[in-house]
Amino acid sequence: MNGWMGKIVRVNLSTSKIFHQKLDENIAKNFVGGRGLGVKVLYNELKPKTNPLSPENKIIFATGPVTGTKAPTSGRYCVVSKSPLTGTIFDSHSGGFWGPELKFAGYDAIIIEGRAEAPVYIWINNETVEIRDASEVWGQDTHITTEKLMKETDSNAKVACIGPAGERQVLLAAIINDKHRAAGRGGLGAVMGSKNLKAVVVRGTSRVDVADEEEFSEILDESLMVIRKNPITDKSLPTLGTAVLVNLVNEHGMYPTRNFQEGVFEDAEGISGEKITETILVGRRACYACPIACGRVTKTSEKEGEGPEYETAWAFSAQCGINDLMSVTHANYLCNELGLDTISTGNTIGCAMEMSQNGFLKEKIEFGDANKLVELVEKIALKEGIGKELAEGSKRFAEKYGCPELAMQVKGLEIPAYDPRGAQGHALAYATSNRGGCHLRAYLIGPEILGTPALVDRFKPDGKADLVVNFQNLFAALDSMILCVFTSFALNPNHYAKFLRTITGLTFTDEDLMKIGERVWNLERLFNIREGFGRRDDTLPPRFLKTPLPEGGSRGRTVFLDKMLKEYYDLRRWDSEGVPLKSKLRELGIS
């Protein structure tokens, strides 16, 4: 096989058995890799209603056929499991260098099952796979863990690990690789923690074979030319990082402020990409094979780290009403070290602040209190005091105190930094996301705000269902190849198909690619239906449906969800309850 390594390693932590198995070629053709592969394996192998934190849950680290090639942004991997935060199927992605290293070690994926009796880590050194004692690093933060495990294994090894948050099975726990990169969302760090699995360390020295080097080189040149000609991928992201969006989204009046009560943050400038650049930025960092290099290396008076990125800057500033870049950055560093998802952590703290504002909490947690923010981040990671309750995420926390409407989440996953009232398509993308409140299932901010590939009217619900379906399918395919979705600001489906074709040597058209994405999307839907999810879960917090934004560029707007949702189901060929029709499943070959 070209592109794929053709091999999966299965590690059972309960029995300490390690199996190597061939990658099924049919699965590879139909689901490609990454997210698609993980979803297929989990759908086939996981019993319905499995407790996500039980030994019966599985966690899959997967790459795609494009991972580890020279294709731009091919340094990503994904982690697939049943999420303890949402109860849905969940894929969480990260950049850096870990993904290519797994390919170079000779594997497309690792499937991890069971639960170790004591803390362990998995050490993959090319064809040798071992389960090793992790008692030395259990309790350590992700940075120390990374350094110690590299020392213990190989100075060139790549480490994906959990911090204290994952060990304590905090439902917001992330998996951190390369110290600063996070497979952040969905609490998959807690799944690792539940298995007593501290880290997966990899070292590989082989290479990824490309079927047609000459044609691959042509599409590589072509795609780089397009990426370098696009103002977002060539100028905005490299220069100012993802936080370039802060001022733009704020000007559009959809920068969620104080737990989405407002859409304009008065101090947005203070945490913008421009401000980060002129104050704490010390360098840029690119993931493997990335020509964009949006990563920010930053330094405060206390330490050096990475970030804050756009979502993190928002989660700890506007969402919590805080205008102190240093505290925001410090909270960001803490999340990386303790192993927390910054979006869910900041969103949940913001939720607690509004609950406090409305008298639902005894403890005073006020908007604008930067010291409290930092204190709560630590408490959540360590499950101390009120942090133990916040560690369950905003949905459970708000429900517990009788105000579920104050949790800004979909299917239990905290919504990120775009108020859906300012972009109807993006709102539908949140509501229908298979993993809950996520901006990366279908980034309609592209066409609705940034004008990529073309600018459409953000306030009109017409036609948005169609665009959401298209972007969900494409992004599911990209997550399976795997390439960073940032490339989609510049590249189009035809570019992606050319990469897949020249790397694997198999016939893939752009339409095939969209079909693969659709297949993945529908299989995820079937998984969620099996777990009890349905139409009632394809919704948004009532605030977005009933309460207009009070001021700014999206003043007076709410979301027209019902109209768009019906169109969406029809286009997906799902019934009125959101169940895929048999004819659609037959067409996709997943009946």
Add this chain to the structure above:
Amino acid sequence: MVLIEMKVDTTITKEKLAKMIDHTLLEPSATYEKIEKLCREALTYGFFSVCVNPFHAARAAKLLNGSDVKVCCVVGFPFGATTSEVKAFETRNAVENGAQEIDMVVNIGALRSKDYELVKKDIQAVVEAARGAAVKVIIETGFLTDQEKVKACELAKESGAHFVKTSTGFGPMGALPSDVKLMRKTVGDKMGVKAAGGIRDFRDALRLIQAGANRLGTSASIPIVEGLEWMKFSKSWFIEEIPCKICPSRHASLAKQPKEVFLYYKERCKTCPDKEYNRFYEK
């Protein structure tokens, strides 16, 4: 709510669209390297021309020598406020340096002063100096009322120019469909209409072509051409936005326009049949 689809030609190919584009780089800060890159891109995509400032014309001509990508050079740019003699000299010089098309800026001040004879002579001087090279007259719509736009087009036609062009990209407004339509109606089918300024995606491009443009000037040529690949997956790209978004009145700005021109546009809003859509605080 009635769903209205834009009437545009969705069958257009990437190659055909590329042949309608002047691939443009007019930033004063453009380096030699950027100009070289511009030319390489034009060769790869088969754009009609590269549009550059006079200083870069010779370099571009050398790089494109032997290809069918032309060199288009701006003159009197971006204000159009130099004398006719200077514009003529600039034109001769550009042609000598290899320019095959000239995009000149009309004398906007003279036009608004109704000194039509001067405007005409100004254009004629450039047409003459161009020695057969196509001349496009940039009327800079953002500084003009509709009556002035019509007059500018008539003068360009009478002076023997080959195209009228909407904007420099440095003025108060970019290319808008209503202006292109008005310009096409004024000059008829035998003259070209070039839309330029603020054309950022394939939707903009196709709409301006539909309005009557047969040439586009843009620096977003590659995203536009590549964007066509998305068309086949959804018709929703062509659902019409609210009318205000593409109306010159929406783009009017007192900071950038003469007071009377700004007021001319704003007055129109009061009697506009679509005024219900007007929410100026929305970005």
